[in-house]
Amino acid sequence: MDREKLTHDLIVEQIRHKLAREYKEIKLNPSGDPDLILANHGLTLGMVEV
């Protein structure tokens, strides 16, 4: 279970890092669902669920 979470968090972090150039605001959602919220100037442009 811990491994799963670790892998999950690692993937989320990798995605966040990759998308950081395209989106000025990337909100990490620790509770998941979605894991990442991608936004620019407060306008949500995408959500990522790992």
Next chain:
Amino acid sequence: MNPGLNELKRHIFFELMNLVGRVFVLVRYSDNVILGNRGFAQEEKDNGIILVFNSKMNFLWDDYGITATLVFGTSPQKCFVPADEIMAVYCPELNAQFVTAPQTAVSGQKETEGAMPKKEGESAKTKKSQNVIEVDFTKRKK
């Protein structure tokens, strides 16, 4: 564009304004958008510009769009934003947003067809189909 869509934008704009007192508007680049003598930067031409309105400002949203004096940095500019060019109305404080995709020519045509009597709509479709070359790829498969 369906005129009801602009009315919906306006309605949402004022509902958000009443709730929070501040509304963000994403406006796409167009010659019809007037931002005083400021104009659009290249990035704004590509991605649009975000304008912030608050309840203390004087602005007017009529049938055509928003007329307001907006301050960019320190310089106030008399602006006019046609409602058609508004892509999104949103409020970060509420995590609420209303986004419209660019209206394509196809969707515009559908509106016209809907408004026209059936026969004319059919002839328009026929005209369009005359300009389309249909290729049957199944014949090539052997």
